[in-house]
Amino acid sequence: MKDVQHYDPQEIDRVMRIAPVIPVLVIDDVGHARETAEALVEGGLKVLEVTLRTPQALDAIRRMNLVPGAIVGAGTVTNPDQLKAAMDAGSEFIVSPGLTQRLGEAAIRAGVPFLPGVANAGDIMRGMDLGLSHFKFFPAMANGGIPALKALAAPFYQCRFCPTGGVSLENAADWLALDPVLCVGGSWVAPKGASPDAIARLAREAAAL
Known part of the structure; x- marks a missing residue:
C-alpha cells in the first residue's frame, strides 16, 4: 500500500469537527440547490453532503x-468512477455507505478526505488496513444504535465516527455525547419542500447541539 503515506486522516478529522451535524441532502430540483446551501450555511452548518441518489x-x-463558506462533498459514493465524477464536480470530501478495498484505495490515491461507512468490526479493520481511522457508522439506528457503537468503538479506541441513519434532532445530542463521535449526519435539517427560512431555522437548532 505505497499510497497510504499520501493520505492525511487529519483532513477528514478537520471536516468532521466544523459543525456537530452534516446535512445529508437528496437534491431532486437543482434549481433549489444554491438557496438550500445558503440557508444551511446561514444557520451554521457549512459542511454539506450531497448524495449521489439523483441525476441532479x-x-x-x-x-x-x-456559496461562500460552504464545504460541499458527495455522499452515496460506491465506486471509483463515482469518486472521480464527484471530485470533477468539485467535491471537497467523499462519503460512502460502505467500504470496499477498490473504493478505499481510489480515495487514498486521490488524497481526498474520505468517510466510508462501517457497520461491524470487520469493516473497521478493513479501513484501518488501508490507513483510515474516521468512519461513518451506518445505518446507525438499524445497526443497534448507541449501545452498538459504544461496543464497537471500544476495541478501536483510535477511531472516530459520524453516525448516520435514523439520527434526528431528538437523539443527536445523545450520539454527540459519545467520545468517539465527532459529528452526526442527518437529513432532518433540509426536509423536502422546506423553505429557505425553515431550513435556516433547523440548521441553527442543529448547529447549537
Missing part, C-alpha cells in the same frame, strides 16, 4: 460550491 446531484454540487 453532480450539478447540485457545482452550484452549492458557489
Whole structure:
C-alpha cells in the first residue's frame, strides 16, 4: 500500500469537527440547490453532503460550491468512477455507505478526505488496513444504535465516527455525547419542500447541539 503515506486522516478529522451535524441532502430540483446551501450555511452548518441518489446531484454540487463558506462533498459514493465524477464536480470530501478495498484505495490515491461507512468490526479493520481511522457508522439506528457503537468503538479506541441513519434532532445530542463521535449526519435539517427560512431555522437548532 505505497499510497497510504499520501493520505492525511487529519483532513477528514478537520471536516468532521466544523459543525456537530452534516446535512445529508437528496437534491431532486437543482434549481433549489444554491438557496438550500445558503440557508444551511446561514444557520451554521457549512459542511454539506450531497448524495449521489439523483441525476441532479453532480450539478447540485457545482452550484452549492458557489456559496461562500460552504464545504460541499458527495455522499452515496460506491465506486471509483463515482469518486472521480464527484471530485470533477468539485467535491471537497467523499462519503460512502460502505467500504470496499477498490473504493478505499481510489480515495487514498486521490488524497481526498474520505468517510466510508462501517457497520461491524470487520469493516473497521478493513479501513484501518488501508490507513483510515474516521468512519461513518451506518445505518446507525438499524445497526443497534448507541449501545452498538459504544461496543464497537471500544476495541478501536483510535477511531472516530459520524453516525448516520435514523439520527434526528431528538437523539443527536445523545450520539454527540459519545467520545468517539465527532459529528452526526442527518437529513432532518433540509426536509423536502422546506423553505429557505425553515431550513435556516433547523440548521441553527442543529448547529447549537
